[in-house]
Amino acid sequence: MLAGCGDRGRRPPTGGDDALLGRLAATEATLVDAWAEQQAHRDLAQTIAGRERSGAAALRAAMTGGRVQGDVARPEGDLDALLAAERSAAAAARGALSALRSPAARGAAFDVSVAHAAHEAAILATLGRDPLPDAFGGTLA
């Protein structure tokens, strides 16, 4: 059932919503830099970099305190490396949803996870691959 049974999710993480959002925002910032350095497919890279920047801003806006920090390795290389980074970022944002407590925090993480799925599709299409991997955003693979 949907409500009324006490704790409805996982145990809150250390640092609460702000810590989780801060880590997601750090990932977005890393991806902004990675896309900005991408020399091939400039239009796609600039568009995605802008969208990542907006995602980071939305995550920061949902924070009530705390800092944007995380140990995020910048993806190096071609579109395949960035595709893997986008998928990883989407999974991280989806994974945070059940731990986030405030609707604003959850909404921001949700929107960021969806944006990464769109980036994945655009990269796949650019690479000449199927942009619709399955009915659940490529999560069944």
Next chain:
Amino acid sequence: VSGPPRSAAAGAELAALYTLMHREDAAALAYADAARRTGDELLRRIARQDAQHALALRGQLEGLTVGADPPPRGGRVSDSYAAPLAVATTRHAALAAALDLEEKLGRAYSDAARRVRDPRAFATLSTIAASHAQQQVALRAALGRPMLMSQE
């Protein structure tokens, strides 16, 4: 299916899931109609994917021990999101109506994510919303538009 009394908040959550399920039902039917009419393979694929979305939401609701009605008759034309796609007569009109439908569904899922509180629903909602985002990309490409909307 009857069960224990539910709070107003729980009722609102269930209503959100029901609404999305019926929108997916209607979308799947509208896509199938448009695919038959135009012969477009992308529309046919999205019809199948949206039917899977409806099935997943139906399973989510049944897992919450509430009944999930079958798709309403005529949902393809009574649903305000799906109706323009269901009646589109050309491939281009169908693709444009489909993109508009997907953008509305995307906003509906984003809104639901802020209202639903049960963590078990998040995986379902987020993966279906991801699929709709990818469908938008494919539809925009089919329409000859930039695949991604700029957000700056």
